[in-house]
Amino acid sequence: MIKHNAPITQDEDIELVSLFCGAGGLDLGFERAGFKTVWANDILPEACETHSRWSDAEVVCADIKKIDVVDIPRAKVVVGGFPCQGFSLAGPRKVDDSRNILYKFFVNVVDELQPDVFVAENVKGILTLGNGEIIKAIIAEFADKGYTVTAKLVNAADYGVPQDRMRVIIVGTRNGRKFVFPEPYESRVTLADALRDLRDPEPDEVCDAPYSSRYMSRNRKRQWSDVSYTIPAMAKQCPLHPSSPDMVKLGPDIWKFGKGKTRRLSWREAAVIQTFPADLEFAGDLTKKYLQIGNAVPVNLAYAIGSSVMNQYFKR
Known part of the structure; x- marks a missing residue:
């Protein structure tokens, strides 16, 4: 409990x-x-x-x-x-x-x-x-x-x-x-405050779906010293982890990833950003985990x- x-x-x-x-x-x-x-x-x-x-x-x-x-x-x-x-x-x-x-x-x-x-x-x-x-x-x-x-x-x-x-x-x-x-x-709680004690995620804890044109239509990354963008219910729309390189704007509604390792927030990281207890295990597959967290x-x-x-x- x-x-x-x-x-x-x-x-x-x-x-x-x-x-x-x-x-x-x-x-x-x-x-x-x-x-x-x-x-x-x-x-x-x-x-x-x-x-x-x-x-x-x-x-x-x-x-x-x-x-x-x-x-x-x-x-x-x-x-x-x-x-x-x-x-x-x-x-x-x-x-x-x-x-x-x-x-x-x-x-x-x-x-x-x-x-x-x-x-x-x-x-x-x-x-x-x-x-x-x-x-x-x-x-x-x-x-x-x-x-x-x-x-x-x-x-x-x-x-x-x-x-x-x-x-x-x-x-x-x-x-x-x-x-x-x-x-x-x-004062506000930052991404650094929230995520500093979390272990690195396992590969099956992070959505690795292709990045859609909708995803690439805007910046998806916030800095460690900032708060996150809104956590959505759709796994593939989840914001980037703050360790990812900054996104680069190419034009209106067109962005690209910077050089380096880019990944979305894991479901556990998203849950902590939603201020659920870090040890709460969500039921279901990866998509359903992100869904529950983003809807909460x-x-x-x-x-x-x-x-x-x-x-x-x-x-x-």
């Missing part, structure tokens, strides 16, 4: 239900803040297996559309990063994408369980999808269920994550008090949000 940081002292467990849980980055961060995950759900078997390796929660591996809400235990907090493929700036942005309506199942669970607080996470693109009408509709639906909703665009790099990762955090409270987001930390909420970002939720609404 992964050892968590010491939780905030409290009289009883503050139970948490997690939707679209993936490997559990959001849940792990909230557990470090003092919450207890009792039930989690995802559709990807490998993600459910990874989650079960570190948590004691009941992990239900199934399509959320096929789960009866009455079978989900009541909890004081509901969290989840509902699927964002249709919202992403990196891919097609379709208002009618079927994946864009999965948030409605999140709303239904919140309506049924009536938690004190819910926390949802999504990509930056959700703010401008449909000329901003999508995010307004999502907030309105939660508000109709009796919640005071606050949404903010944050960068995970401001909260102990060695990575530029812009994400929208949506927090709803039932007591009418608006959530106050934590202030950014005074960084643990340290989740911890910062979870700590603020605990302090504002639950700490005795």
